[in-house]
Amino acid sequence: MNLVTLNNGLKMPQLGFGVWQVGDDEATSAVAKAIETGYTSIDTAMIYQNEIGVGKAIKEASVPREELFITTKVWNSDQGYENTLRAFDESLERLGLDYVDLYLIHWPTPQFDEYVDTYKALEKLYHDGRVKAIGVCNFEIEHLERLLKECEVVPVLNQIECHPYLAQNEIKEFCAKHNIFVEAWSPLDQGGEVLQDEVIQKIAKTHSKTPAQIVLRWHLQNNTIVIPKSVTPSRIEENFQVFNFELTESEIEEINQLNRNRRKGPHPSDMNVR
Numbered sequence: 476m477n478l479v480t481l482n483n484g485l486k487m488p489q490l491g492f493g494v495w496q497v498g499d500d501e502a503t504s505a506v507a508k509a510i511e512t513g514y515t516s517i518d519t520a521m522i523y524q525n526e527i528g529v530g531k532a533i534k535e536a537s538v539p540r541e542e543l544f545i546t547t548k549v550w551n552s553d554q555g556y557e558n559t560l561r562a563f564d565e566s567l568e569r570l571g572l573d574y575v576d577l578y579l580i581h582w583p584t585p586q587f588d589e590y591v592d593t594y595k596a597l598e599k600l601y602h603d604g605r606v607k608a609i610g611v612c613n614f615e616i617e618h619l620e621r622l623l624k625e626c627e628v629v630p631v632l633n634q635i636e637c638h639p640y641l642a643q644n645e646i647k648e649f650c651a652k653h654n655i656f657v658e659a660w661s662p663l664d665q666g667g668e669v670l671q672d673e674v675i676q677k678i679a680k681t682h683s684k685t686p687a688q689i690v691l692r693w694h695l696q697n698n699t700i701v702i703p704k705s706v707t708p709s710r711i712e713e714n715f716q717v718f719n720f721e722l723t724e725s726e727i728e729e730i731n732q733l734n735r736n737r738r739k740g741p742h743p744s745d746m747n748v749r
């Protein structure tokens with residue numbers, strides 16, 4: 476497993492396991508399989524409604540808690556300083572944990588203008604030692620700039636939709652400049668067109684790998700943290716087998732050229748659902 480060092484010195488696995496759209500019961504078996512396969516970073520969120528299932532898998536795992544890296548997130552309707560502190564306690568209770576490694580703001584929801592106060596609650600949790608690191612999801616450059624100006628703790632990462640058809644080069648450049656990692660959600664374009672792309676297919680054939688493995692390797696070699704999701708045991712294993720080969724510089728550049736700035740999810744500035 477590749478480990479990256481976040482801007483506060485904490486080490487985080489570069490490849491993690493996501494559980495978006497996975498039911499609570501199914502999350503227990505999927506996370507158990509992921510941990511058995513070798514994943515130690517698990518990414519959940521309050522709105523996924525599977526923190527209880529994830530927590531059960533953590534409790535039953537043969538891997539000690541301190542060797543796991545657990546991420547969860549505060550949802551839009553729980554934003555604001557006091558609401559966030561309460562939501563964090565509720566997430567901990569559902570997970571059955573006394574701390575999480577990483578706590579994130581799920582969306583900036585700029586229409587409600589509460590993300591600065593929300594982030595200040597994350598700073599309190601961090602200073603109190605209840606989380607080991609804090610960060611954000613789906614923040615555009617303007618939202619990050621405001622946090623950097625008005626808050627004290629630089630986010631360790633920004634989790635955003637990112638795949639070969641949505642390369643996010645501008646945000647990646649901004650984050651790199653401020654020592655903020657980019658973490659990719661929907662890294663495989665939700666199993667969509669990207670995996671059928673002739674460039675990806677060609678490179679997969681060259682390396683005797685699957686298209687998904689090629690895309691995950693592209694993320695890793697671009698210094699991106701990545702959290703693929705699957706509930707299929709064979710795919711959970713397949714997505715983990717990405718450390719025994721490397722893409723050439725020309726192959727990475729070929730994939731870089733596929734960018735279409737095409738999203739599957741909503742644009743962060745328009746995502747104001749509560």
